[in-house]
Amino acid sequence: MSKFNTRTLTTLALLTTMEIVLSRFLSISAWNMKIGLSFVPIVAAAILCGPLAAGVVAALGDFIGAILFPIGAYFPGFTLTAFLTGFVFGFFLHEKQGWPQCIAAVGINQFVLSLFLNTLWISILYGSPYGPLLAARVVQCVILTAVQLIGIRVVSRALRAVGESLPPESRE
Secondary structure, three states: OOOHHHHHHHHHHHHHHHHHHHOOOOOOEOOOOEOOOOOOHHHHHHHHHHHHHHHHHHHHHHHHHHHHHOOOOOOOOHHHHHHHHHHHHHHHHOOOOHHHHHHHHHHHHHHHHHHHHHHHHHHHHHHOHHHHHHHHHHHHHHHHHHHHHHHHHHHHHHHHHHHHOOHHOOOO
């Protein structure tokens, strides 16, 4: 799916929609933490289409979800973090999804982008002290690290199985 065509756009639109539904309706959320499976469509976009496409899926999912189904005030910092998250997944997972790539992608996303950057955005948005908020969010990052490592391997295998079952003329 490296070509920019109707099939790719349709796939990315579907993955964006899935990200919105998983993030806004099927996640456990509190004001300072969120646990869910909204990373799955972003990982699928990363594996299928690469860093830029995955970043766009994540950023659009965050922006459209925040506008249509607000959980709190819209803050563009979260959209930036979403884009960077998708980009990191795509950078590490587009070509190969082995354990080293999965660990690097999840580690950067959870312990740099989510823990440090999103905690900064929450601190700015709500006026909460950064240190105590950071400490409280470590639990979320540890839980999501395990969930994402397993989830990426499952998504990777599922996409490979689907790709192998398609007729040759359908594979791009």
